[in-house]
Amino acid sequence: VTTAHQRGKWVGICGELGGESRYLPLLLGLGLDELSMSSPRIPAVKSQLRQLDSEACRELARQACECRSAQEIEALLTAFTPEEDVRPLLALENIFVDQDFSNKEQAIQFLCGNLGVNGRTEHPFELEEDVWQREE
Numbered sequence: 125v126t127t128a129h130q131r132g133k134w135v136g137i138c139g140e141l142g143g144e145s146r147y148l149p150l151l152l153g154l155g156l157d158e159l160s161m162s163s164p165r166i167p168a169v170k171s172q173l174r175q176l177d178s179e180a181c182r183e184l185a186r187q188a189c190e191c192r193s194a195q196e197i198e199a200l201l202t203a204f205t206p207e208e209d210v211r212p213l214l215a216l217e218n219i220f221v222d223q224d225f226s227n228k229e230q231a232i233q234f235l236c237g238n239l240g241v242n243g244r245t246e247h248p249f250e251l252e253e254d255v256w257q258r259e260e
Contacts, residue, residue, distance in 0.1 A: 125155045136160060143169055149176055149204055150197075153185030167254070171245050180204075217242045232256070 128135045136158035141147060143161030145168065151159060152173060161169060184204050191197045218238065225231040232255050240248030 129155070134158070140165075145169070145172055146201060146205065148172055149181045149184050150188055150201060152176055152178060153181035153183070153188075155182070155185075167251075170254070171251075174245075174247065218244070228259075232259075 125135045134157050135155075136142075137151065137156055138160040140161060142151065142159030143165035148159075148169065159169065184200065188197050188200055191200060218235075220235075220238075223231075223234065225234065232252060236245075236248045236252040236255065239245045239251060245251050
């Protein structure tokens with residue numbers, strides 16, 4: 125990636141790997157310019173990327189380049205992001221069937237606020253702005 129950037133080349137990854145939360149720290153650490161994924165994964169990926177320490181991810185990538193096998197890289201990833209820290213995209217705390225919203229604005233504001241309260245985002249107001257950009 126470094127050599128490509130030195131030569132003025134863009135480096136991205138196309139396919140669903142770019143949306144896999146387990147590999148995001150490594151992909152960020154490699155310094156890719158773009159991650160391609162299906163659109164439903166974008167909000168969760170953006171949220172996870174905001175929470176990652178880019179310097180720690182660069183160190184992870186450096187260590188991964190020294191690994192001799194895929195198993196060593198998997199162990200490195202597990203040590204970096206323990207499985208219990210990875211939360212499912214769908215969870216009961218995010219599903220509401222008995223809410224009575226009178227308009228879309230109330231629903232979006234409530235849902236984004238709920239994600240903040242449950243630790244799913246540290247930036248509920250920015251998330252709400254992102255949702256509105258998508259809605260327009």
